[in-house]
Every structure is written in C-alpha cells, then in structure tokens.
Amino acid sequence: MTKNELKPEMEKMVREILKAETILLFPHIHMDGDCLGSSAAFCRGLRSLGKICWVVIEDEIPANLEFLNGDICTQDLELIQEPDICMAVDCAEIQRFINRKDLFLKGKLTMCIDHHSTAVPFTTYNYIDPTAAATGELVYKFLLALGVTLDKAMGEALYAAITTDTGNFQYSNTTRETHEIVANLYDLGIEHSKVSVEIYQNIRLEKLLMFNRSLESLQMYADGRIAIVSLKQQDLDDTGATVDEAEGIVEAIRSIGSVEIAVILKELKDKKVKVSLRAKNNFNVAKFAARFGGGGHVKAAGFIMHEPIEHCGEIISHELMTELFQETL
Numbered sequence: 003m004t005k006n007e008l009k010p011e012m013e014k015m016v017r018e019i020l021k022a023e024t025i026l027l028f029p030h031i032h033m034d035g036d037c038l039g040s041s042a043a044f045c046r047g048l049r050s051l052g053k054i055c056w057v058v059i060e061d062e063i064p065a066n067l068e069f070l071n072g073d074i075c076t077q078d079l080e081l082i083q084e085p086d087i088c089m090a091v092d093c094a095e096i097q098r099f100i101n102r103k104d105l106f107l108k109g110k111l112t113m114c115i116d117h118h119s120t121a122v123p124f125t126t127y128n129y130i131d132p133t134a135a136a137t138g139e140l141v142y143k144f145l146l147a148l149g150v151t152l153d154k155a156m157g158e159a160l161y162a163a164i165t166t167d168t169g170n171f172q173y174s175n176t177t178r179e180t181h182e183i184v185a186n187l188y189d190l191g192i193e194h195s196k197v198s199v200e201i202y203q204n205i206r207l208e209k210l211l212m213f214n215r216s217l218e219s220l221q222m223y224a225d226g227r228i229a230i231v232s233l234k235q236q237d238l239d240d241t242g243a244t245v246d247e248a249e250g251i252v253e254a255i256r257s258i259g260s261v262e263i264a265v266i267l268k269e270l271k272d273k274k275v276k277v278s279l280r281a282k283n284n285f286n287v288a289k290f291a292a293r294f295g296g297g298g299h300v301k302a303a304g305f306i307m308h309e310p311i312e313h314c315g316e317i318i319s320h321e322l323m324t325e326l327f328q329e330t331l
C-alpha cells in the first residue's frame with residue numbers, strides 16, 4: 003500500500019478510536035523498544051483523551067525498557083472483559099500474542115498498526131506501512147490525527163521506539179521523515195540522551211559474559227560474507243543471562259567488515275531454535291526468512307526451526323551460500 007492509499011484507512015481508524023471507550027494495546031512477545039515505546043506513547047495519548055487504555059503484555063519487560071512502563075502495562079487478562087478495540091502494535095502476526103490471543107479476539111473491533119513488510123492482515127482495520135522506519139513513526143501520526151497534545155513522556159516513548167528500530171539512526175530505513183518526527187519530539191523537551199543511556203548503557207554483566215560465550219561459536223562462510231553464531235540453553239545457564247539479553251549479538255557480528263549476512267541461532271527452552279538474520283547491504287533476509295515460514299524486514303528478519311541447533315546451522319549456511327552463489331552468477 004502506498005502512503006496515499008493508507009490515508010483513508012487511518013481516517014476510518016481514527017473515527018473508531020474516538021468513539022471507543024476501552025482500548026487495549028498488544029505489543030508482540032519478546033518486546034523491543036519499538037513495540038513497547040509505540041504502545042506506551044499510544045496508551046498515554048489515548049488516556050489523555052479520556053479513554054480507558056492499557057498495554058497488555060504476557061512476558062517481562064526487558065530491564066532497559068522498564069522506564070517506559072509507569073503504570074501503563076498489565077499482565078491481567080481479565081482487566082477489561084469486552085474491550086471496544088484491541089489493537090496490535092508493531093505486530094502483524096497473531097502467533098506473536100500466544101496467551102493473549104483469546105483476549106485480543108474479544109475486541110469488538112480489532113486493529114493493527116505495523117511496519118513489517120511481511121505483515122499479513124488479520125484484523126478488521128490495518129494500517130501497515132513498510133516504508134516507516136519504526137511503528138513509533140506511525141503512532142506519532144495517529145496521535146496527531148487523534149488531536150492528542152503530545153507531552154514529554156509520550157515524546158520519550160516515541161524516541162525510544164524510533165532510535166531502537168533505526169539502529170540509532172544508522173539503518174537504511176531511516177528517512178528525512180524519521181528525523182523530522184524526532185525533531186518535533188525535541189520540541190516536547192525530551193531528554194534524548196537520558197533515554198539513550200537507559201536503553202543502551204544499562205546492561206548486566208551476565209549479558210556481556212553471554213556475548214563472549216556465543217562469539218566462541220562464530221563460524222564464517224563464503225569468504226567471510228556469512229557469519230553465524232549460536233546460543234545454547236547451556237550458555238545461558240552457565241553465564242546467568244536470559245535469552246532476551248541476546249539482543250545485539252547478531253548486529254555485532256554483522257559489523258565485521260567482510261560480513262554481508264549475520265545469523266544468530268538461539269536454542270529455546272522447548273528445543274525449538276529461533277533464527278535471527280541481519281543483512282548489511284543488498285541481501286533480502288525477509289524473503290529468505292519467508293521460505294522458512296518466518297518474516298520481518300528486508301535487513302532484519304527471523305524464523306523458527308524445529309531441528310537440533312547444530313543441524314540448523316548447517317542447513318542455513320548451505321541455503322545462504324546457494325543464494326549468494328546464484329546472486330553472483
């Protein structure tokens with residue numbers, strides 16, 4: 003959909019939101035800065051309009067994002083029995099709600115605001131704009147369209163959303179519009195440096211030990227263009243880190259000069275393996291992930307495998323090398 007085609011959809015959604023009394027927001031599991039920051043800003047904005055609004059979550063908020071909470075998140079699935087609107091934020095797959103699915107579907111209306119290019123609409127109303135760097139950009143537009151007077155807390159939540167999904171304004175998804183929106187957030191008096199310290203300079207030693215451990219598994223293929231690391235449950239047990247703290251490893255190995263495609267394989271508790279891919283220049287990891295039933299963005303995507311983690315590495319390295327070979331033909 004182009005931005006022009008999306009406009010009438012936003013207008014319809016704004017009309018419904020203004021009519022609603024109770025609205026629940028649903029970020030995806032394994033929350034990141036964008037889904038939680040976007041949800042937090044939206045929730046505050048909707049409350050400022052007098053709506054009863056909560057962000058419904060089912061897993062723990064990562065420590066470096068805890069500052070976004072402040073009485074907007076709840077794990078109570080009974081809080082509102084029949085919400086007027088249930089809205090998926092930064093999440094276009096109902097599978098990423100797991101325990102909240104039933105509650106989500108109880109919404110008299112369902113909506114989705116997202117920017118994943120692989121999003122498949124599953125709600126009554128959908129605002130999916132893959133050209134947006136972050137869902138935070140979309141939420142910013144919705145808040146303005148709703149007539150919300152933005153404040154510092156909303157601004158900092160949106161800043162958190164945008165800085166994290168743009169790799170701190172380094173990724174190619176970052177646009178002039180991204181900077182224009184952020185410039186407007188500055189006018190709200192946001193303390194961007196404080197937000198960055200909260201998000202980026204707030205890790206536990208255990209995380210660094212786990213980084214170290216996973217780097218020991220680093221394998222390079224195709225003349226160093228492909229880098230793969232794995233993280234086993236044992237590594238987590240030994241270092242005391244959590245799987246959520248693996249965020250950043252795959253970006254770290256992508257930063258190696260020769261690497262075009264970086265992959266991390268994470269062994270989950272149920273023995274499934276979560277595969278996360280990052281591309282540097284031209285390779286489309288969303289397309290690659292879709293072949294394995296996953297999805298994401300052109301340069302950041304993922305999927306789940308049901309093989310022992312050692313096999314996963316072999317399969318993926320083989321498939322990636324085949325694709326790279328075909329590309330250079």
Ligand SMILES: [Mn+2]
Nearest residue numbers: 036092137167
């Ligand atoms: Mn996002």
